[in-house]
Amino acid sequence: MPKLLLTLLTLTAMISNTPANASGQSRRQRADRVDLLILGGTVVTMDSGRRVLADAGIAVKDGRIVAIDSRAAIRSRYSAPQTVNAQGKLLGPGLINGHTHIPMVLFRGLADDLDLQEWLTKYIFPAEAKNVTEEFVRVGTRLGLAEMIRGGTTTYCDMYYFENAIAEETEKAGVRGVLGETVIDFPVADNKTFAEALAYVERFVSRWKNNELIVPAIAPHAPYTVSEEHLKAARALSDRTGAPIVTHISETKREVDDSVKAKGASPVNYLERIGFLNEKVIAAHMVWPQDGETEILKRRHVGVVHNPQSNMKLASGVSPVPRMMQEGLLVGLGTDGAASNNDLSMWEEMDTAAKLHKVFTNDPKVISAEQAFALATIHGAEALHLEKEIGSLEVGKRADIVIIERDSLHQIPLYNIYSDLVYATKSTDVETVIINGRVVMRNRRLLTLNESAIKISARTFRERIAHSLSLPSTP
Ligand SMILES: [Zn+2]
Numbered sequence: 001m002p003k004l005l006l007t008l009l010t011l012t013a014m015i016s017n018t019p020a021n022a023s024g025q026s027r028r029q030r031a032d033r034v035d036l037l038i039l040g041g042t043v044v045t046m047d048s049g050r051r052v053l054a055d056a057g058i059a060v061k062d063g064r065i066v067a068i069d070s071r072a073a074i075r076s077r078y079s080a081p082q083t084v085n086a087q088g089k090l091l092g093p094g095l096i097n098g099h100t101h102i103p104m105v106l107f108r109g110l111a112d113d114l115d116l117q118e119w120l121t122k123y124i125f126p127a128e129a130k131n132v133t134e135e136f137v138r139v140g141t142r143l144g145l146a147e148m149i150r151g152g153t154t155t156y157c158d159m160y161y162f163e164n165a166i167a168e169e170t171e172k173a174g175v176r177g178v179l180g181e182t183v184i185d186f187p188v189a190d191n192k193t194f195a196e197a198l199a200y201v202e203r204f205v206s207r208w209k210n211n212e213l214i215v216p217a218i219a220p221h222a223p224y225t226v227s228e229e230h231l232k233a234a235r236a237l238s239d240r241t242g243a244p245i246v247t248h249i250s251e252t253k254r255e256v257d258d259s260v261k262a263k264g265a266s267p268v269n270y271l272e273r274i275g276f277l278n279e280k281v282i283a284a285h286m287v288w289p290q291d292g293e294t295e296i297l298k299r300r301h302v303g304v305v306h307n308p309q310s311n312m313k314l315a316s317g318v319s320p321v322p323r324m325m326q327e328g329l330l331v332g333l334g335t336d337g338a339a340s341n342n343d344l345s346m347w348e349e350m351d352t353a354a355k356l357h358k359v360f361t362n363d364p365k366v367i368s369a370e371q372a373f374a375l376a377t378i379h380g381a382e383a384l385h386l387e388k389e390i391g392s393l394e395v396g397k398r399a400d401i402v403i404i405e406r407d408s409l410h411q412i413p414l415y416n417i418y419s420d421l422v423y424a425t426k427s428t429d430v431e432t433v434i435i436n437g438r439v440v441m442r443n444r445r446l447l448t449l450n451e452s453a454i455k456i457s458a459r460t461f462r463e464r465i466a467h468s469l470s471l472p473s474t475p
Helices: 003-016 019-030 071-077 102-107 116-131 134-150 163-173 194-208 228-241 253-263 267-273 293-299 308-313 321-326 346-361 369-375 378-383 417-424 451-468
Strands: 036-039 042-044 056-061 064-070 082-085 090-093 095-100 153-160 176-183 214-220 245-249 281-285 303-306 330-333 401-404 430-435 438-442
Touching: 036 071, 042 056, 042 417, 056 071, 064 071, 082 438, 090 417, 095 281, 095 303, 095 330, 095 346, 095 378, 102 116, 102 134, 102 153, 102 451, 116 451, 134 153, 134 163, 134 438, 134 451, 153 163, 153 214, 153 245, 153 430, 163 176, 163 194, 163 214, 176 194, 176 245, 194 214, 194 228, 214 228, 228 245, 245 267, 253 267, 267 293, 293 321, 303 378, 308 346, 321 330, 321 346, 330 346, 330 369, 330 378, 346 369, 346 417, 369 378, 369 417
Parallel strands: 036 082, 042 090, 095 153, 153 176, 176 214, 214 245, 245 281, 281 303, 303 330
Antiparallel strands: 036 056, 056 064, 090 401, 401 430, 430 438
16 A cells, blocks of 8 residues: 555544544534425436536435535534435435325226226226225325335325325325315215305315425316316406416317317317416316317416326326427326226336327337436426425425435436436435424335335225225135
8 A cells, every 4th residue: 555545544544533523513503594405316306407416415404405525525514303315316306196196096997908997987087986994094094105115206196085084194294295175066075065165275275285294285187077167266266366277178089079069179179168267277188189289288288297107097198298398388297096096106107207208209209218217306306386495406495305316226327317317226224304394204114104104004905995896815
């Protein structure tokens, strides 16, 4: 060993062995107190410059990112009661699942390989009519939340029934949600009339309005299941309360054809005509926008959520996502309910989105890995109209952060971070998840949910559901 190096090593050893470390003491006294430090690792910021920072550090206070810098700079400037060591790992913004029906995880695999109409009317609607209770919703939500946290999803946009129970479970688990109570023109589990449903939404919105994690929303199911009068009432409630509107638009060709026949206009044109569209609307699917409709969506700042796996599974079609992105629409990504996916993995969804559009357009350059990652992060935030708060790792934003192991066989070797994230990383590679500054999973251990209890209650429900539909018991 060269003599100089040996001297340096000895000197370093002497310094770190200094008892009580007097210089460290004064450094800590000078440092700003924050709540949490994440030290080391490569940060994929997804900011406007798409900066990627090696050997970085992040300081978090009151649920927000207060500094991102080199690990050394963060260590010397800040101190915190809690530190997460992320050396050798990747850090990215929490993933945003732009469209789910979270309790439907309990219908995962109940009926597959069918088109939307048959799947909905013959299986899902009857199964819901017989089984959806507040308890069903709580059990399903806990299962879905655990799956999402394990997969690095920190925000989801939901529409279902008993959404108040979903909000309570979501807040307890420490997950962020834009949660919409579904209103639809037939009696459902929690509300028997539209007027009851609207009154429920009103109470729901006022209860959760200023919550740090929950954004309460109103969710008219679709323009073909909710009348014009009721769509206008939903819009009026949104105007009055500021609550977003979550809905499904133009999911199938049949929906478009029926709309033209019944209303004399395709769905987006119809919704524009009745004054429904604005910057509060989050529209899932948009598989079949007609001529001129994307221009309307852009002008009205409607958020659009692409659900490639659900659209593929139900053979609904391929949404023109590359064109909508080029035109500057706000496009995010979602899984849809697990009954039509059949999981809640945003890693799979990114991978599928990138590949589906390549094969569909015959152009491998049509969506890059970086663009696919943006769909699940910053673009996802834009589609939910939350881009000022989440979607990228930047000072001032909410501290929604995932830490990803990069040591799995399928991640080795690493040449390009976005390729690795989109085409190779899986939910099982997510190691630690932080939402609003709170660590909700650490070293793959869920800290806010009881995983084994969740599995037991979900399996119990499986038997109840099977019995209600005269299906055989667990194979
Ligand atoms: Zn849906």
